[in-house]
Amino acid sequence: MNITMIGTGYVGLTSGTCYSEMGHKVICADIDEEKIDELQANHCPIYEPGLQELIEKNRLRGNLSFTTDIEAAVNSSDIIMIAVGTPSLSDGSVDMSFVEEVAEKIGRVIKDYKVIVNKSTVPVGSAEKVRGIIQKLTPIPFDMASVPEFLREGSAVKDVLNGERIVIGVDSEKAKDMLLQVHQPFGIPIQVTDIPSAELIKYAANSFLAMKISFINEIANLAEKVGADVLEVAKGIGSDSRIGNKFLNAGIGFGGACFPKDTLGLINIADQVGHDFTIMKEVVNVNRKQYLRVTEKLQEIYSDLSGKTIAVLGLSFKPNTNDLREAPSIKIINELYNLANGNIEVRTYDPISMREARELLPDQVEYCSSVENAIIEADAVIIVTEWKEIVDQDWPELIKLMKTSVVIDGRNCLDLCEDEGGVYIGIGRKKIRK
Incomplete structure (x- = not known):
């Protein structure tokens, strides 16, 4: 054809x-x-x-x-x-x-x-x-x-x-x-x-997956307050075949070209015909603020971020793409500058998307050639995108390069424990001890 x-x-x-x-x-x-x-x-x-x-x-x-x-x-x-x-x-x-x-x-x-x-x-x-x-x-x-x-x-x-x-x-x-x-x-x-059903299927599929992400992120936020571990909760509910284990990875929210746009699009479609799609509006609201979890955790350690050096690892909204549309990294880095009134050193590393990021981030951001270069003498590291090049590092050894070994894992992708030195903070995680 x-x-x-x-x-x-x-x-x-x-x-x-x-x-x-x-x-x-x-x-x-x-x-x-x-x-x-x-x-x-x-x-x-x-x-x-x-x-x-x-x-x-x-x-x-x-x-x-x-x-x-x-x-x-x-x-x-x-x-x-x-x-x-x-x-x-x-x-x-x-x-x-x-x-x-x-x-x-x-x-x-x-x-x-x-x-x-x-x-x-x-x-x-x-x-x-x-x-x-x-x-x-x-x-x-x-x-x-x-x-x-x-x-x-x-x-x-x-x-x-x-x-x-x-x-x-x-x-x-x-x-x-x-x-x-x-x-x-x-x-x-x-x-x-029929054509209208096909058009709606796409929005319904992406919005349902976005809803699963926002749901598990809210469970993670609740888990922190009640002393539970979101990884255990996700494993428990994901083993139910009616629920499934996909899109139950708690973190800092969804980004990219599809989920943010399609959730808003579905809400607008509903509004046009007089239907108040309340549940989807909450999915969007949860996601809009979820990225703040990592900066809030950072502030619990450093009440004043002025003069600090923070390494941000991963820029694209997910691994294996250079797409920065609605990427949490952009919001997080801008928030760091805002919290420190500009008096902060932000270093970042991403294996693919640093060129694209230069057009979106403040000029002061330092782009590094490796994970090691980004975290040397850093006061804290924030993991934003779970690239294999980032996750597969020898983290117990790597954190020894830092000024203060504080790791905030926005994707729950590491298996660190505090007995290995420093402070490891995930999203919805209990403190890990061996």
């Missing part, structure tokens, strides 16, 4: 490349000339394990190409997938302007029948909105569909090629048959449903 993917962000580039891996002829189109130039030079503009190799492989096979010529791309394919950004607006609603611009472009250049698919995460009713825009501009027949993505940054290639389900929302048999041809080679269970 011939497919055009409009938008080369995480969703568009990864999905388009993986469709080409299945043998489809894929054109990835974008108006960003610099990004397309990079891709045509076989340079992947995002950090995503395995993606660079698949791009090179499928360009050599002739299954994958990149262009800024949207008109040519649209009219060279049977299926057009819209995968442009849909950021949150200040009121929590979804910015549909990029999707609408693409719809207008399609409407102006389409020459024959196409299946037009919303691949971006968009509110319920978006397929009808896109349909209306295109129909005003052309008499050419087409069908709309919704095929939401369920990829996770850091394991996006695996999630597309070996996902747990594919959801296809359609309202015509022709579109259904064509999209089944596209997706059956993946060998993944396919759910065919």
Whole structure:
């Protein structure tokens, strides 16, 4: 099948490349000339394990190409997938302007029948909105569909090629048959449903997972007050098959491009139809303040942070990505400067995302080449992202390099005990003693 993917962000580039891996002829189109130039030079503009190799492989096979010529791309394919950004607006609603611009472009250049698919995460009713825009501009027949993505940054290639389900929302048999041809080679269970249900499935899935994270974080905050250990609690409830053990890792909250945006988006969808989605509003509220747990714990040790040296390890919102959108690290570092009135030395290390962080953090931040360089003579270290390069250090030896051995583990990823020297503080953890 011939497919055009409009938008080369995480969703568009990864999905388009993986469709080409299945043998489809894929054109990835974008108006960003610099990004397309990079891709045509076989340079992947995002950090995503395995993606660079698949791009090179499928360009050599002739299954994958990149262009800024949207008109040519649209009219060279049977299926057009819209995968442009849909950021949150200040009121929590979804910015549909990029999707609408693409719809207008399609409407102006389409020459024959196409299946037009919303691949971006968009509110319920978006397929009808896109349909209306295109129909005003052309008499050419087409069908709309919704095929939401369920990829996770850091394991996006695996999630597309070996996902747990594919959801296809359609309202015509022709579109259904064509999209089944596209997706059956993946060998993944396919759910065919109506378009509004497909649109809502994506929001419901991400919001439910976000709810699990906020729930276990509140349990962690409660555990500290009643003398329990959240790791034991999570193990106990996670062994119940009705609950499951995934997304029960207490810490400093969720970030990234999806959960913060989709929880707000679901609340806004509900507000638009007069439904007060109270439980989801609390999920958002819990997450907004959870990152403060590490700075509060730091202040319990140092009531005055002025003149202190704090090492912050990990910047990306999760391991195996360089994405800093809604990353707790950015909020934590800014809060440290705020608490010390700027009179503080903050050093940081991240194996991938320090270049991107320079555009978001105060100029005073010192970027280090290793974990060791970050923590030498530090008064405390805060672990924000559980990169393997950080977790796998010899921590009992490493903390001997610090001025004061204070480790605040925002991800509960270390197995330190205070008998090994210094102070180790997790989230919702009891003091660990051997």
